[in-house]
Structure formats: C-alpha cells, structure tokens
Amino acid sequence: xxxxxxxxxxxxxxxxxxxxxxxxxxxxxxxxxxxxxxxxxxxxxxxxxxxxxxxxxxxxxxxxxxxxxxxxxxxxxxxxxxxxxxxxxxxxxxxxxxxxxxxxxxxxxxxxxxxxxxxxxxxxxxxxxxxxxxxxxxxxxxxxxxxxxxxxxxxxxxxxxxxxxxxxxxxxxxxxxxxxxxxxxxxxxxxxxxxxxxxxxxxxxxxxxxxxxxxxxxxxxxxxxxxxxxxxxxxxxxxxxxxxxxxxxxxxxxxxxxxxxxxxxxxxxxxxxxxxxxxxxxxxxxxxxxxxxxxxxxxxxxxxxxxxxxxxxxxxxxxxxxxxxxxxxxxxxxxxxxxxxxxxxxxxxxxxxxxxxxxxxxxxxxxxxxxxxxxxxxxxxxxxxxxxxxxxxxxxxxxxxxxxxxxxxxxxxxxxxxxxxxxxxxxxxxxxxxxxxxxxxxxxxxxxxxxxxxxxxxxxxxxxxxxxxxxxxxxxxxxxxxxxxxxxxxxxxxxxxxxxxxxxxxxxxxxxxxxxxxxxxxxxxxxxxxxxxxxxxxxxxxxxxxxxxxxxxxxxxxxxxxxxxxxxxxxxxxxxxxxxxxxxxxxxxxxxxxxxxxxxxxxxxxxxxxxxxxxxxxxxxxxxxxxxxxxxxxxxxxxxxxxxxxxxxxxxxxxxxxxxxxxxxxxxxxxxxxxxxxxxxxxxxxxxxxxxxxxxxxxxxxxxxxxxxxxxxxxxxxxxxxxxxxxxxxxxxxxxxxxx
Amino acid sequence: xxxxxxxxxxxxxxxxxxxxxxxxxxxxxxxxxxxxxxxxxxxxxxxxxxxxxxxxxxxxxxxxxxxxxxxxxxxxxxxxxxxxxxxxxxxxxxxxxxxxxxxxxxxxxxxxxxxxxxxxxxxxxxxxxxxxxxxxxxxxxxxxxxxxxxxxxxxxxxxxxxxxxxxxxxxxxxxxxxxxxxxxxxxxxxxxxxxxxxxxxxxxxxxxxxxxxxxxxxxxxx
Numbered sequence: 001x002x003x004x005x006x007x008x009x010x011x012x013x014x015x016x017x018x019x020x021x022x023x024x025x026x027x028x029x030x031x032x033x034x035x036x037x038x039x040x041x042x043x044x045x046x047x048x049x050x051x052x053x054x055x056x057x058x059x060x061x062x063x064x065x066x067x068x069x070x071x072x073x074x075x076x077x078x079x080x081x082x083x084x085x086x087x088x089x090x091x092x093x094x095x096x097x098x099x100x101x102x103x104x105x106x107x108x109x110x111x112x113x114x115x116x117x118x119x120x121x122x123x124x125x126x127x128x129x130x131x132x133x134x135x136x137x138x139x140x141x142x143x144x145x146x147x148x149x150x151x152x153x154x155x156x157x158x159x160x161x162x163x164x165x166x167x168x169x170x171x172x173x174x175x176x177x178x179x180x181x182x183x184x185x186x187x188x189x190x191x192x193x194x195x196x197x198x199x200x201x202x203x204x205x206x207x208x209x210x211x212x213x214x215x216x217x218x219x220x221x222x223x224x225x226x227x228x229x230x231x232x233x234x235x236x237x238x239x240x241x242x243x244x245x246x247x248x249x250x251x252x253x254x255x256x257x258x259x260x261x262x263x264x265x266x267x268x269x270x271x272x273x274x275x276x277x278x279x280x281x282x283x284x285x286x287x288x289x290x291x292x293x294x295x296x297x298x299x300x301x302x303x304x305x306x307x308x309x310x311x312x313x314x315x316x317x318x319x320x321x322x323x324x325x326x327x328x329x330x331x332x333x334x335x336x337x338x339x340x341x342x343x344x345x346x347x348x349x350x351x352x353x354x355x356x357x358x359x360x361x362x363x364x365x366x367x368x369x370x371x372x373x374x375x376x377x378x379x380x381x382x383x384x385x386x387x388x389x390x391x392x393x394x395x396x397x398x399x400x401x402x403x404x405x406x407x408x409x410x411x412x413x414x415x416x417x418x419x420x421x422x423x424x425x426x427x428x429x430x431x432x433x434x435x436x437x438x439x440x441x442x443x444x445x446x447x448x449x450x451x452x453x454x455x456x457x458x459x460x461x462x463x464x465x466x467x468x469x470x471x472x473x474x475x476x477x478x479x480x481x482x483x484x485x486x487x488x489x490x491x492x493x494x495x496x497x498x499x500x501x502x503x504x505x506x507x508x509x510x511x512x513x514x515x516x517x518x519x520x521x522x523x524x525x526x527x528x529x530x531x532x533x534x535x536x537x538x539x540x541x542x543x544x545x546x547x548x549x550x551x552x553x554x555x556x557x558x559x560x561x562x563x564x565x566x567x568x569x570x571x572x573x574x575x576x577x578x579x580x581x582x583x584x585x586x587x588x589x590x591x592x593x594x595x596x597x598x599x600x601x602x603x604x605x606x607x608x609x610x611x612x613x614x615x616x617x618x619x620x621x622x623x624x625x626x627x628x629x630x631x632x633x634x635x636x637x638x639x640x641x642x643x644x645x646x647x648x649x650x651x652x653x654x655x656x657x658x659x660x661x662x663x664x665x666x667x668x669x670x671x672x673x674x675x676x677x678x679x680x681x682x683x684x685x686x687x688x689x690x691x692x693x694x695x696x697x698x699x700x701x702x703x704x705x706x707x708x709x710x711x712x713x714x715x716x717x718x719x720x721x722x723x724x725x726x727x728x729x730x731x732x733x734x735x736x737x738x739x740x
Numbered sequence: 741x742x743x744x745x746x747x748x749x750x751x752x753x754x755x756x757x758x759x760x761x762x763x764x765x766x767x768x769x770x771x772x773x774x775x776x777x778x779x780x781x782x783x784x785x786x787x788x789x790x791x792x793x794x795x796x797x798x799x800x801x802x803x804x805x806x807x808x809x810x811x812x813x814x815x816x817x818x819x820x821x822x823x824x825x826x827x828x829x830x831x832x833x834x835x836x837x838x839x840x841x842x843x844x845x846x847x848x849x850x851x852x853x854x855x856x857x858x859x860x861x862x863x864x865x866x867x868x869x870x871x872x873x874x875x876x877x878x879x880x881x882x883x884x885x886x887x888x889x890x891x892x893x894x895x896x897x898x899x900x901x902x903x904x905x906x907x908x909x910x911x912x913x914x915x916x917x918x919x920x921x922x923x924x925x926x927x928x929x930x931x932x933x934x935x936x937x938x939x940x941x942x943x944x945x946x947x948x949x950x951x952x953x954x955x956x957x958x959x960x961x962x
Contacts (some may be wrong), residue, residue, distance in 0.1 A: 018779075152850070158882070159852075160750070160788065160795075162753070213880075245791070246749070246791060246793060246794025246795075246796065249750055249752060250750070253749075337749060339748060379842070407750075420852075421851055421852055422849050424852045424881045425852055426757060426879050426881060426939050427756065429756040429759055429939050429945065432944060508842075558946070670917070
C-alpha cells in the first residue's frame with residue numbers, strides 16, 4: 001500500500017498527528033498555505049513533545065550547564081566533559097519508556113541502541129552503559145513479562161554491541177503499573193580535538209545516508225511517545241522499532257574509521273523521527289538548507305511513500321555531510337563493513353527543507369522555523385503540597401534484626417544480581433567495579449592510572465512527597481555514590497520522567513523537581529550537560545511518581561586508590577561520616593516505613609547541600625590519602641542496610657556497639673542524607689585518628705566511631721546477631737524467586 | 741612471540757584479546773580481516789569472542805565460512821597453535837576444527853559471571869602452566885555456551901584427554917555436558933573454550949588466573 005501525498009488535511013488528521021488546533025494555525029501562519037500530507041507528518045515529528053521539548057524548554061533553561069571542564073553542554077547529541085590528557089567523556093541518558101511497555105524486548109533494545117548511537121555519533125567509543133528501570137508492583141499481571149523482556153532486550157543489544165553495563169537501577173512501584181520506565185545511559189571516550197557535531201558547513205556538499213536500510217518500522221514513534229496510554233495500547237505495537245545490534249556495531253566501527261580519515265564535516269544519527277529530525281538538525285544548526293531525494297534512500301520495503309520514509313524510525317542509520325573529494329574513501333569503508341552508503345541530497349543556501357520523491361516535491365518548508373519556531377509553552381502549574389512531618393511520638397517500632405531481614409528481602413532492596421548477570425559487565429577488560437556497589441568504574445583505555453565512575457540515581461517516593469527536595473536528593477545521591485568510590489564528580493545527565501504536563505499538578509512536580517535539581521547541581525558544582533524529558537507517562541489518567549533520573553560521571557585519577565563498599569578486613573574501625581548527633585533521625589518516606597509498616601507518609605529527608613559538599617569532599621580526601629579501606633554511602637534503608645551491604649559484599653561481619661541510650665529504629669533505619677560509612681586501616685585510638693577527628697570537627701562534620709568489622713555476623717546494637725550468610729540468603733533470594 | 745587475532749564483523753572481544761596479547765607478549769598481535777586468505781607466520785592465532793554476523797543464524801555458522809577460516813584451518817593442519825574463545829570456540833566447531841556443538845544456555849539467558857574451572861588436562865601446550873586438577877577463576881559471558889557432543893565423541897574426548905577445562909565446584913553456568921568448558925583437538929594444537937581468560941590477566945581484573953594459558957600456549961615461562 002502506498003499513501004499518496006494528496007491525502008486531504010482534515011481536523012481529525014491534524015489531531016491524529018498529535019497537533020493541537022492552535023499549533024496547526026501556527027503552521028498555516030508559518031508557511032502561508034495548507035501543508036501537504038508529508039509536510040504535516042514532518043511538523044508532527046518536529047513539534048511533538050519528545051522532539052521539541054515544548055512544555056519543558058522554559059524550565060530546562062534554568063539548569064546549570066556550564067563548568068570548567070564542560071566542552072559541550074545540552075543541545076548536542078550528548079554532553080562532552082574534559083577528563084585531561086586530551087581525552088573527554090561523552091555521555092547522555094535517554095528514555096524509551098513507551099516503546100518498552102508496548103514491546104519490552106525491542107523497546108529496551110532500541111533504547112540502548114539509540115543512546116549508544118548518540119555517543120558514537122560524536123566520535124566517542126562507548127565504554128560504559130547503565131540502565132535505570134522501573135516497573136509496576138511485583139504482583140501486577142504485566143510486571144514479570146515486562147521485567148523479563150526489558151532485561152533481555154537491554155542485554156541482547158548491549159552485549160552484542162560490546163559495551164559493559166556497569167550500573168543502573170531496578171525498582172518496583174504500583175505507579176508504574178501501566179507505564180514502565182526504561183532510561184538508558186551510555187558514555188564514551190573521545191579525543192577533545194576529535195569531537196564531531198551535527199552542524200553542517202558548506203553549500204552544495206553531499207548529504208550521505210549510512211547504515212541500515214529504511215523500513216516502515218517506527219513510523220510515528222515520537223508522536224506515540226508524546227501521548228498518554230489507554231487500553232488500546234496494543235494497537236500501537238507497529239510503532240515500535242526493531243533493533244539490530246550487529247549493524248550498530250558495524251556502524252560504530254565504520255563511523256570511527258571514517259571520522260579518523262578526515263572525511264566527515266557533520267554527522268547526525270537518525271533517532272526519533274529519523275530522516276526528518278536529523279536532516280533538519282544538520283541544516284538548521286549550520287544555517288543551511290537541505291534538499292533530499294528520497295528515491296536515493298536505501299529501503300527494505302516496497303512502495304514506501306515519502307511520508308513513511310520521512311517518519312520511519314528504522315534503527316542503525318546515520319546522516320553525514322562529507323568532504324566531496326573523499327567520497328570514494330568513505331564508500332570503501334562502508335562497503336568493508338557491509339553497510340549501505342548513498343548520497344541522498346545536498347546542502348543548499350536557501351534555508352529550505354525540500355524533499356523530492358519520484359520527481360515530485362513533496363515538502364518544501366522553512367528549515368530554521370521547523371526547529372526553532374516550535375511552540376513553547378509556559379504551562380500553568382501548582383505548587384505541590386508538602387506532607388506533614390511525622391509526629392515525634394510516631395516512631396513505629398520493630399525488632400531491628402527482623403526489620404533488616406525484611407528490608408533485604410524486599411522487592412526494592414534485594415539484590416539485582418538476577419538482572420545484571422544477564423548483562424556483559426566485563427567486556428573491554430576495563431571494568432573495575434561492577435553493578436551492585438555504589439558506582440560502576442571503568443579504566444580509561446590507554447591511560448596508566450585514570451578511571452571513570454558512573455552512577456544513576458533518583459528516589460521517586462521522595463520526589464512524589466516533595467519534588468523540590470526529591471530533585472535535590474537525586475543529584476546529591478548520585479554525587480555521593482561517585483564520591484564513595486573516591487571519584488571527583490564531574491557532571492551529570494538528567495532523564496526527567498513525568499506524567500501529563502497539561503495537568504497543573506504534574507507540571508508543578510516537574511517545575512519544582514527541576515528547581516531542586518538546579519539548586520543541587522549549582523551547590524555541588526555538578527552541571528547538567530545532556531538529558532532527555534519524557535512526559536505523558538500516564539495510563540488512563542494516572543501518572544507515575546515523578547522520576548527525574550540523574551546519571552553522573554566522576555573521575556578517579558589513580559584507580560589503585562579507588563574504594564569499594566565491601567569490608568576490607570577484620571578488626572577495622574567503622575566510622576559514620578556526616579551523621580547527625582544521634583546518628584539517624586528521619587523516618588518520613590523511608591524504606592522502613594514503606595516495607596516494614598506499609599506506610600508512605602511524611603516528608604522526605606531534606607538535603608543540606610552545604611553539608612553534603614563538605615562531607616563528600618572530606619570523604620574523598622580521606623580516600624585519596626589512603627586511610628580509608630572501604631566506603632559506602634547511606635541511602636534506602638539507612639545505616640542497617642548500608643552495613644549489611646558492606647558485610648554481604650565481603651563476607652566479613654561487624655558489630656555496632658556504641659548505641660547507648662539512642663532509640664534504635666531511627667538510628668538504624670533513618671534515611672538522613674549526606675552520610676557515608678568508612679572503615680579505616682588505622683588505630684582508632686591512635687594519634688592519626690585524633691588528628692582526623694580534629695579536622696572533621698573543624699569542618700563541622702560529626703564522625704562517630706560506631707563499631708568494628710570482624711566475625712561472620714552482623715550485630716546491630718542490642719538486636720540479635722544475624723550471620724552474613726543469612727543476610728545473603730534473603731538478599732539474593734527475592735529476585736530469582738520472583739522471576740521463577 | 742608473534743600472535744595474530746582474526747577479525748570478523750560483529751566480534752567484540754577483539755580489543756580485549758588484543759590488549760591481553762599485547763600485555764603478555766610485549767607486542768601487539770597482527771590483525772587478520774575476514775577476507776584475507778593468508779595469515780603471517782605466528783606462534784598463536786586467536787579467534788576472539790563476540791557475535792560474528794550478529795549470530796542471527798547458528799552461532800559462528802557464517803563466520804566459519806569466511807575466507808580467513810580456510811587459512812586458519814591450513815595453519816592448524818600445519819600444527820600452528822590456534823585458540824578460539826567464546827564466539828571463537830563456536831566458529832571452530834562450525835568450521836569442523838573441533839568436535840561437538842554449543843547450544844543455548846540451559847537457562848535460556850545470557851550469563852556473565854565468574855566461574856571456577858578445573859584444569860582437567862595440564863598436559864597440553866595450552867595448559868602446561870597449570871597443575872592437573874588445579875581450580876582457577878575465570879569469567880564467562882555468553883548466551884550459547886551449552887556444550888554438547890554425541891556419546892561416542894564424548895567418550896573419545898574424555899578418553900584421549902581432550903577435555904582441558906571443566907566447570908568446577910557447581911559453577912557450570914550453561915548446562916554443558918560433563919561440565920565441559922574447553923576442549924583441544926586430538927593433535928592438541930587447537931583449543932576452544934567458552935570462558936574468557938583474556939579478562940583475567942592483570943591486577944585491574946582482580947586476578948591473573950587466565951595469564952598462564954597464554955604463557956603456556958606461547959611457551960613463555962611464567
């Protein structure tokens with residue numbers, strides 16, 4: 001079947017393209033006539049929420065994006081940050097939520113493929129990946145199906161492509177029942193003088209199509225991703241693309257070879273809205289027009305219409321502007337890798353985006369306006385209500401040992417080994433820390449001592465209760481996880497997953513979360529250099545918990561000084577750095593309340609950013625000075641869970657015995673922020689320790705000595721001792737049992 | 741010591757292997773592209789891991805039919821040491837240079853983790869750096885590592901000491917028959933194994949149990 005370009009433009013058709021009546025009026029005003037069918041498709045692709053950021057742009061502009069080391073911030077395919085010695089790290093996180101719910105394997109796989117392409121389009125070889133996955137409650141009928149499909153899709157693509165997955169998150173909550181989240185992160189390393197951008201330069205130069213052939217898969221995908229779901233969701237399955245990691249791996253090698261040859265002037269991968277977005281981006285950024293001849297586009301299906309070709313989201317495709325004199329060299333490289341290579345158009349000086357198909361001009365639009373003149377909304381928003389604090393006498397009791405075992409065996413705090421053992425965590429031979437610790441760490445290839453740390457974080461229940469504090473916490477937690485390895489946090493990428501922005505209460509969550517993220521990033525010197533917004537994460541009018549995922553990157557100068565969470569040896573002092581005087585206080589929104597008592601009330605723990613920075617900088621210095629033997633940050637489940645994680649990772653037990661006259665539940669399960677556990681290889685009663693305490697004191701950091709490592713049991717205050725083996729049993733047990 | 745690494749599109753542990761061989765021999769290996777029909781004189785030819793041609797057909801089936809594999813077979817016939825790891829093992833099986841087949845893991849899932857290997861035969865050029873019965877650590881990362889051979893072939897492999905590595909201490913990750921992790925040809929100069937010794941050769945890998953395999957194959961005294 002071929003769709004002609006003469007389909008009449010009706011109100012229904014406009015609405016089916018996700019364009020509101022006032023947006024359509026704007027199109028009429030811009031081009032001065034009724035658009036052709038293909039043109040309507042092009043506008044719909046460029047102006048949907050996913051591509052245009054029309055609801056979020058105004059707020060994204062408030063985020064700090066600059067820093068000493070930032071080479072390219074948002075606006076390119078990925079952020080670029082200097083790591084010294086002529087190298088830079090290139091990274092971004094992006095969602096593939098809607099496709100993954102409809103078709104979990106392919107949705108997740110192409111999410112991974114898309115983010116890898118964003119990274120190597122810039123000239124970087126991908127060196128690490130992470131995935132932040134969120135699913136509905138475990139007993140929801142779709143959850144296991146989605147977990148199984150998404151995890152094998154992530155693995156299926158990343159493993160075959162050849163990038164180690166070094167970190168990520170997996171979480172369950174009823175708010176994701178109808179709308180799972182798949183946020184894929186990738187990072188690569190490039191030379192700072194070898195970064196490639198999408199901005200085309202030069203008139204009359206060949207526009208070259210590379211990679212896989214174009215099919216009908218994914219037509220309208222970006223528009224689909226900008227709509228809410230309802231019960232007819234299954235009908236959208238054909239809008240999900242199909243991934244081919246083998247072609248992507250070949251495309252990576254061919255692109256890097258081509259870039260090294262000096263033939264590439266500009267390059268843009270075809271992601272959402274494929275040929276349309278990539279061509280417009282290259283032209284608009286370079287102040288050039290682009291003329292495309294669709295008869296030259298390699299296709300794998302018969303009788304494809306111009307409309308379909310322009311909106312196809314077939315994967316593993318690139319658009320480039322090449323030096324004409326090097327066309328033959330370029331073609332040879334692509335033939336070697338078995339990839340399609342076709343000159344499909346040229347750059348022009350008329351600032352028009354013109355598309356030819358079978359001798360007919362099917363589109364002729366002003367290229368700058370397509371991108372820059374997309375509608376931008378200042379949507380109304382409501383300040384979210386802040387929950388009441390828990391009453392002082394409202395400290396629900398539980399046996400500390402029992403509560404710890406309950407938490408470790410719970411869906412959200414149990415081991416994710418079942419997931420990450422399906423990912424290749426070791427490929428490339430540079431992985432220093434695998435998933436399951438604070439951050440994933442990989443060596444920088446070709447450098448004797450340098451390594452990069454990666455962490456992905458957000459606590460959606462905090463964001464739901466207080467989007468501002470939750471936004472701050474997501475950034476602080478990520479910064480803290482990097483710090484716990486000894487890394488200096490450099491910069492971050494954000495993946496903002498929210499519900500329908502046309503509802504003022506959802507828009508309020510979005511605005512306040514961004515304000516929180518911005519404040520934390522400024523205070524911690526941790527700029528946002530790339531990101532992605534995913535709105536309309538709703539099904540039948542019910543939104544997800546606000547989930548602004550933060551993916552951070554840190555630099556370790558010498559990986560031999562890096563620290564892990566595992567206890568290093570018996571008989572070492574354990575210090576709780578950054579503790580309040582009673583070690584722990586805050587139970588509102590804690591995992592303890594949720595998983596032990598079934599309560600989800602109270603405000604989230606506030607983040608004191610000034611203290612966060614002081615404590616983190618101090619811990620990092622201790623690590624680099626070599627006095628720390630193990631380090632772990634405190635998060636979900638508080639002190640008890642953090643101690644258990646350090647014990648389980650090593651097999652070494654611990655005794656916490658300094659808990660005189662303090663109420664044990666907030667001490668062990670409070671989720672106060674800005675805290676780390678460190679063990680020290682020095683005598684806690686010796687002079688070196690006394691110096692450290694004086695220093696901490698001078699910085700206003702409380703650092704109590706809370707106990708010692710040793711034995712094969714974990715003994716928390718007056719609670720009964722639990723063997724590390726028993727902790728491991730319950731911790732490792734939940735996921736495999738759940739998945740069967 | 742000269743080495744060569746065979747390159748096919750879709751292989752992705754080539755860089756790991758090249759890095760390991762460079763560290764162990766002090767010089768980078770020669771790389772041989774799939775269309776080449778000559779392999780220079782080297783002491784060891786390695787086919788690394790990955791997903792050659794996407795493994796969209798049977799694993800290794802297309803790779804085994806590329807021109808370079810005729811050259812590998814010829815070198816093997818001449819007695820040159822040849823080693824296939826992971827997808828490389830699958831390719832050697834598909835090329836008929838080793839007997840048996842690798843099926844989907846019994847769990848039907850990709851698995852990446854560290855396992856224990858028992859050195860079942862230390863009396864080969866590859867395994868001479870280990871003691872017989874020695875248990876070593878080694879990572880695996882594969883979806884199709886479930887070794888199978890018919891009863892007659894198994895009897896011969898076991899009888900002639902061609903099984904060189906066995907998953908030990910209950911760590912068989914894929915359901916391989918007789919816990920087989922690696923085998924050699926009857927002549928002993930062709931080794932195929934699923935685990936990745938190249939990912940455990942230095943301190944940064946958290947151990948170097950894989951190193952002795954390369955040193956043995958190359959006759960480098962440890």
